[in-house]
Amino acid sequence: MARTKTDMREAVMTAARTTVQSHGYNALSFRELAKEVGIKSASVHYHFPTKGDLGAALARRYTEEGAAYLAELLATSEDATWCMDKYTEIFRSALANDNRMCLCGIMSAELDDLPVEVRAEVDKFAAMNVGWLAQVLSRARSSVSEQDLQEHAMAIFSAIEGAQLVARGCRDIGIYDRTIRAYRATGLIP
Amino acid sequence: MARTKTDMREAVMTAARTTVQSHGYNALSFRELAKEVGIKSASVHYHFPTKGDLGAALARRYTEEGAAYLAELLATSEDATWCMDKYTEIFRSALANDNRMCLCGIMSAELDDLPVEVRAEVDKFAAMNVGWLAQVLSRARSSVSEQDLQEHAMAIFSAIEGAQLVARGCRDIGIYDRTIRAYRATGLIP
DNA sequence: TGCAATCTATCTATCGATAGACAGACAAGG
DNA sequence: CCTTGTCTGTCTATCGATAGATAGATTGCA
Numbered sequence: 001m002a003r004t005k006t007d008m009r010e011a012v013m014t015a016a017r018t019t020v021q022s023h024g025y026n027a028l029s030f031r032e033l034a035k036e037v038g039i040k041s042a043s044v045h046y047h048f049p050t051k052g053d054l055g056a057a058l059a060r061r062y063t064e065e066g067a068a069y070l071a072e073l074l075a076t077s078e079d080a081t082w083c084m085d086k087y088t089e090i091f092r093s094a095l096a097n098d099n100r101m102c103l104c105g106i107m108s109a110e111l112d113d114l115p116v117e118v119r120a121e122v123d124k125f126a127a128m129n130v131g132w133l134a135q136v137l138s139r140a141r142s143s144v145s146e147q148d149l150q151e152h153a154m155a156i157f158s159a160i161e162g163a164q165l166v167a168r169g170c171r172d173i174g175i176y177d178r179t180i181r182a183y184r185a186t187g188l189i190p
Numbered sequence: 191m192a193r194t195k196t197d198m199r200e201a202v203m204t205a206a207r208t209t210v211q212s213h214g215y216n217a218l219s220f221r222e223l224a225k226e227v228g229i230k231s232a233s234v235h236y237h238f239p240t241k242g243d244l245g246a247a248l249a250r251r252y253t254e255e256g257a258a259y260l261a262e263l264l265a266t267s268e269d270a271t272w273c274m275d276k277y278t279e280i281f282r283s284a285l286a287n288d289n290r291m292c293l294c295g296i297m298s299a300e301l302d303d304l305p306v307e308v309r310a311e312v313d314k315f316a317a318m319n320v321g322w323l324a325q326v327l328s329r330a331r332s333s334v335s336e337q338d339l340q341e342h343a344m345a346i347f348s349a350i351e352g353a354q355l356v357a358r359g360c361r362d363i364g365i366y367d368r369t370i371r372a373y374r375a376t377g378l379i380p
Numbered sequence: 381t382g383c384a385a386t387c388t389a390t391c392t393a394t395c396g397a398t399a400g401a402c403a404g405a406c407a408a409g410g
Numbered sequence: 411c412c413t414t415g416t417c418t419g420t421c422t423a424t425c426g427a428t429a430g431a432t433a434g435a436t437t438g439c440a
């Protein structure tokens with residue numbers, strides 16, 4: 001066996017993730033995916049019985065990796081502005097990388113076509129991000145209420161997702177950069 | 191003939207618009223569409239030869255109607271805050287109406303699968319919105335440069351699209367309301 | 381009669397999913 | 411050392427559904 005089961009699962013997920021970030025969940029095809037990793041579509045079904053299984057695994061992994069990276073940021077610096085810089089950079093790099101989108105952002109747009117198990121993972125991604133942002137904000141604004149903190153965090157998350165969506169739509173990463181700058185200028189982002 | 195050619199075109203476009211706002215461009219099917227308006231799919235092709243034609247017509251109409259409504263707002267009141275209230279209300283009503291999205295917002299997420307003629311219309315929608323927002327802003331902030339105005343307008347547009355996307359993903363219109371409130375609190379929205 | 385609109389019927393392509401065969405790895409028993 | 415049986419991963423082949431699109435017949439109003 002050239003590759004272990006785990007290797008194959010990883011290869012499939014990596015290819016799938018790229019496809020979803022570029023074309024969405026609906027564009028994800030077992031046949032195309034199989035071709036990319038060099039096996040047949042039936043074999044993909046062996047690793048991920050249904051498309052919903054694959055989508056949910058994808059989103060779960062995406063959230064886990066994101067959470068790990070964000071935790072690292074929090075542990076590295078106490079500076080809220082630095083953390084936010086790094087955060088906006090994550091979404092920027094998706095655009096810079098072949099005009100891709102946040103996996104869960106693009107999935108949110110396809111919400112009604114998603115199997116329930118995928119939806120659940122999309123929800124968790126949003127909650128994870130908002131939770132992290134609230135932690136960062138609490139360092140910069142210690143006096144506000146917990147509710148205001150949550151709302152502000154949600155506003156930042158939404159604004160950044162929107163900046164990515166619109167910039168992607170215009171195929172112009174400069175729009176993302178200028179929009180983030182405007183968010184900073186108003187104080188939405190510390 | 192129960193309906194004129196124009197009537198039929200309108201009926202198809204209305205049904206198509208609802209479908210796209212709920213499920214995206216990819217989910218738009220000539221057969222389903224035909225069933226909804228009571229004709230056969232071949233007849234839909236008579237009115238809109240290709241799917242790209244239909245998509246482009248949809249986006250163009252969407253932009254035209256939006257522009258007309260926004261022009262009316264500008265003519266009705268000089269108050270920037272009132273105009274912005276009405277503006278955010280547009281995006282809110284899409285969510286309130288069966289968790290739908292802005293037609294061009296959801297299409298932006300599907301960008302890579304769109305025929306070029308549809309993309310062009312999506313671009314025009316963004317430009318139209320940013321132009322209007324810049325006009326409103328210029329009433330409230332007369333001293334800033336034209337470039338700052340454009341960037342601020344783009345930031346507002348992006349932030350609102352994002353709020354809609356995220357709230358839709360969470361199936362919770364309350365998230366939209368709280369996020370808009372937070373945008374106001376920071377001064378992003380006048 | 382002639383044109384406009386819709387129809388029936390069909391094509392090719394692709395989708396997710398499944399059944400069943402097969403090859404190689406590996407452990408157990410002789 | 412060799413054989414036997416089991417398990418794993420991939421394969422071929424195919425299913426039913428659906429997609430966009432087209433050709434050509436048909437209907438009905440002016």
